[in-house]
Amino acid sequence: MAKTTQTNSRVDFSEVGSTGLKRWGGVISEEFLRELHGKQGAKVYQEMRDNDPIIGAIMFAIEMLMRQAVWHVEPANENSRADQEAAEFVESCLDDMSATWQDTMTEILTFLPFGWSYHEIVYKRRGGNVKDPARKSKYNDGLIGWRKLPIRSQDTLYQWILDEEDGGIRAMEQQPPPDYRNRIIPIEKALLFRTRSNKGNPEGRSILRNAYRPWYFKRRMEEIEGIGVERNLAGLPVLTPPEKMDIWDKNDPDMVHLLHTAERLVQNIRRDQMEGIVKPNGWELELLSASGGSGSSRGGANTSEIINRYEQRMAMTVLADFILLGHEKVGSFALSSSKTNLFGMAIGAWLDSIAEVFNRYAIPRLFELNPKFHVEDYPKLAHSDIETPDxxxxxxxxxxxxxxxxxxxxxxxxxxxxxxxxxxxxxxxxxxxxxxxxxxxxxxxxxxxxxxxxxxxxxxxxxxxxxxxxxxx
Incomplete structure (x- = not known):
């Protein structure tokens, strides 16, 4: 016994090293692309999610598949009446929030495109059918349950409050509209969902991060393609002045004015309902046909193939390239089945991460506020499989x-x-x-x-x- 005490006294319980998380105060600087930092990065990911058809289809498929999972609470011991009552209590809390569980899941799933989502835990004392929202409940047992789990939007983040010694997350400070007043939500009163944890980074990593580069080039290729189509339809305008008129004479104010007028004329030629040209006598206007165009390789690159390549790479980054099978009249049923199986495994892992946050933080805190329940272990939130077996x-x-x-x-x-x-x-x-x-x-x-x-x-x-x-x- 004396030897054991002496050995324990020599154990160093202090933390010496550091995770190496790059930060300036409460601002994380792990991302090497400046345009993907903080609020600016949140705006970019929002544009990718809301404005691109391929990424929109991927996110819609992910959300619908994850929302169809059936959630249930498993008691720690099925043979114990106390554990069964504890599991029933957690299920009643999930079903007694002001927002539905499906709506709450929709907010939680924003951690996929942004890399993280932060939700404040708002409690209530269950007081039956009363007007006070802090007490309104389906139950009148006086227990403390969840009132709601509202998101604290990613684009309202001002800074993280981190522990100076071990770098642990202490709180999120936000500046939300409409008053933009600073609010601090401590981690003890919140749930943080992340796609992954690297160096303890509270911002995780967006599942769209690897799709940013192909999305960036695809967007610009579409803009170039649109300009090319417009020019191909209108033609390349060439305006020729009369022979003895030197519009390049910069010393003649009249020639300078005519040059600017001619430049505006050729730049503003468009094929629309207002098209038409009024030119002075002696001037000649010619429209040259442009070579190449959308989906053509004559005299230029095939823009359709380039855009399709970038779209495929965007889908590959989240194992969702199966949504493109058949669009190019290629791809077998067996290939589609194997790809969807991989996609389903990824979604199952994300669902597991959501359940783990509830089981590790939300549920234990709930029972600490309700000492009525005497259980050795807490019930667990679990989900069903999203794939239907053959x-x-x-x-x-x-x-x-x-x-x-x-x-x-x-x-x-x-x-x-x-x-x-x-x-x-x-x-x-x-x-x-x-x-x-x-x-x-x-x-x-x-x-x-x-x-x-x-x-x-x-x-x-x-x-x-x-x-x-x-x-x-």
Whole structure:
């Protein structure tokens, strides 16, 4: 015992090193591109999300798939009544917020394009159907629950308040409209969702970060293409003055004025409902046809191929390039299936990260405010799978496994199959199904008795079936 005490006294519990996070005060400087720093970077990611059709389709697919996941609360011990009551309490809190769980999830999912999302935890004492929003609830048990989990928008960030010793996150300071007054939300009263954690960076990393470069070039290529199409339709205007008129004479004010007028004329030629030209006598106007154009390689680059290449790279960065399969009349079903499986795995990992934040921070804090519950461990928030299994493959697998006796049909297996196939729960079939199931034979017994004549059904089972169907004589 003395040796143990002496050994423990020599342990150094201090933290010596540092994560190396680049910051100036509360401003993070990990991003090497200046245009992606702070609020400016949030505006760029917002433009990518809201203004690009490919990225918009990717984000829509991600959001819809993640929102279709079914969330539930699992007790720490299914056999403990106290743990079951604790799980039911957490589920009641999720269903008792002023905003729906789906709306809350939509706000949380903004951590994907921005890299992070910060949500303040607003509590309430559940006081039944009253007017006071701080007490209004479906329940009148006096317990403390979640009133709402509102987002503190990424574009309102002023600075992070970090611990000077270990660099830990202490709070977020924001300047939100309409009054732009500084507000500090401590981390103990908030939930921080991040796509990843590197050097303890509270801003995570946007899933669109690697798509920025192809998006940047694609946007400019589309602008160039638009200008080229417009010029191709209007033609290249060439305005020729009369022979003896020297419009390049900078010493003659009249010639300088004519030169500026001619330049404005050729620059403003457009093909629209207001098109038309008024030129002085002796001047000649010619429209030269431009070579090449959108989707053409004559005399220039094929802009369609370039734009398609950038769009494919943008989708590849988030494993979502399967949305482009078929648009170019290429891609097999097997390739699409493998790509969607990878995409589904990525989405499942993001859902796991959301559940982990709730299980590590939100739920323990909730039970600390409600000492009524005496549990050894806290319930866990979990989600269902977002992918539906191939029922043909599942059926063949179960058939093969039951045929060799590895699986034996039972209530749990049947419940799993019903859930996988989105079938309704089993009805109470009464004593008929209970007696019929008692007569089911093990698959190994069936294989040894295949040549035997089947026995007639038990008269008691027949009578139970008639009573269930209301045909009792």
């Amino acid at each position: 029922l043909a493959e599942l059926g063949a697998f179960i058939k093969d496994m039951t045929g060799v006796g590895v699986l034996v049909p039972g209530p749990k297996l049947e419940a799993h199959i019903r859930q996988a196939a989105d079938l309704p729960e089993e009805d109470d079939m009464g004593e008929y199904w209970e007696m019929a199931r008692d007569q089911r034979m093990n698959p190994l017994q069936q294989s040894s008795e295949r040549n035997e004549e089947p026995d007639e059904e038990d008269p008691e089972v027949q009578a139970a079936a008639k009573r269930y169907l209301g045909r009792e004589e």
